[in-house]
Amino acid sequence: MARMTMIEAIRDAHTVAMERDDDVVVLGEDVGYFGGVFRCTAGLQKRFGVERCFDTPISELGIVGTAIGMAAYGLKPVAEIQFADYMYPGYDQIVSEAARLRYRSAGEFTCPLVIRMPTGGGIFGAQTHSQSPEALFTHVAGLKTVVPSNPRDAKGLLLAAIADPDPVIFLEPKRLYNGPFDGHFDRPSVPWSKHPAGEVETDYFEVPLGKAAVVREGSAATLITYGTMVHVALAAVEESGEDIEVIDLRTLLPLDLDTITASVGKTGRCIVLHEATLTSGYGAEIVALVQRDCFYSLEAPVLRVAGWDTPYPHAQEWDYFPGPDRVKRAIATVLEG
């Protein structure tokens, strides 16, 4: 075991995967020589050579498209899109090619590709550096979508994603890279070294895709979330003094519906929380499934707390961001209902 930040854990997952399997290659803007703008790939080029960890021009379509070709013929590319907000030029290749290759070829060709992207806000990135586009991926049959919330999960999930035979979109909440962030922007930040999930196995291990984690047990209501919002949820629950169960989905697709229905079946009340904008967000999917599978257990309408349906603003970020106060309001409402 070793103490790691989320950046170090992701870097370690790359290192372990590249040591185990010569077919794993790493590509993206500034990932090689420079080691990644967030340092997630620092040292890889030095250690594994420029053939296995290499820089690309600023060409997202080209990055994704060439990685698909590599994956279709025996390699296991791990491509970095520098910010999730930059993936749109490559989105066509993700949707039309990566997601569809297996189906289209009746299983003859596959696309074991991982595309990593830092996601989410809380860093004053404004419109083009703060978005949470997960629903654009979960909406596409053929893709798996993962969002870790801590260093240990990040390493284990990334290794599972690299081992997976299908394309995986790996969204890294950039606000969590250096420490858990609970939405209290005005308090000193806590480093991962002081958090239990900053303790990470140093060798190979997987956190299986499609398995949620109950990060806090409770009986009064279920709060379902992922990524940065796991920490916001935990803070809000502590401050509310209520006995709320908190579920960290970890993988959005495949979804661990059993953990969700077991919890809501027990508590009878449910809130879904995400940073992404509300309308047609991933939370809508959870709400639909909960009402179908837990209908007779529900004692109150299922609520959503999410980003407002506006572009991500430069000013007033802390009002826009669904922080602990908004979550606490929803907790009060769902318990009343």
Add this chain to the structure above:
Amino acid sequence: MATRKTTKKPNVSAEELLSYYRDMLLIRRFEEKAGQLYGMGLIGGFCHLYIGQEAVVVGLEAATKDGDKRVTSYRDHGHMLACGMDPNGVMAELTGREGGYSKGKGGSMHMFSKEKHFYGGHGIVGAQVPIGAGLAFSDKYKGNDNVTFTYFGDGAANQGQVAETYNMAQLWDLPVVFVIENNQYAMGTSVKRATKSPDFWERGAAYGIAGEAVDGMDVLAVKEAGEKAVAHCRAGKGPYILEVMTYRYRGHSMSDPAKYRTREEVQKMREERDPIEQVRGLLLTGDHATEDQLKEIDKEIKTIVNASADFAKESPEPALDELWTDIYAAEIPQEVN
């Protein structure tokens, strides 16, 4: 490379030289101030300074007439000041205040001015390039002789949308000058690590587009090349590519470890090629101005820049309601959670 330089003693008036000096100095001092405000925590998130590249926009603006348009990337402060936008409004956008050009909603990378025909600040690398061609299309359609200056970097030049745009602009004979601000780096990636075809202007030949490279540290050379390019466009001969060889002194953004180049390289540029020092030299050696006169200009500029900083600190944050305006023409009722 056949880079255009002013070799003979320039045939230029004192007045003209003084105006270039003033405009370039305004950009430099403004950017230095922005850097200070960033250091003080008054500007958050991303902030890309233009220091070192001043001669590019100042030289090209000297070749424009009213009605000409400009569109650029996120490194946009210099372009806005050079086309006459108000320093107060620019600085207040950086600090995310109501008095900013986008009322604080856009931030450093996203600002616009209809009055000055400035079509933005764009945070997505390369996104402005086809937009610039579309603006030129509108001018052509309307039958006027306006020209659009579409600025982008050496890194952006490798984006797929640039290739598509070149083809369309030439196909449709659009009056657009593609200005490639080649500052030799895209974040931490030097030109030679991103392409084997480093003479970007020559790529136009594949589409039949005329172009040339020009010394971007020499404001007079830039202006001369700009005039030639504009004449080409106004004569209905279609697009033109100007590759302007320049250099950014500061980091890519405010957090840049700068490990990809040596301090000596930066120092050499500053000492030997600085665009402002070059004009200063011409002014003094040509007896166009005295030290005292230049000092007076320095003082004037300091006053303007300090005023913009004061304005940017004093202007209030936008009201929360403001986040919900300007999403659609007519507001659509939305849920605030």
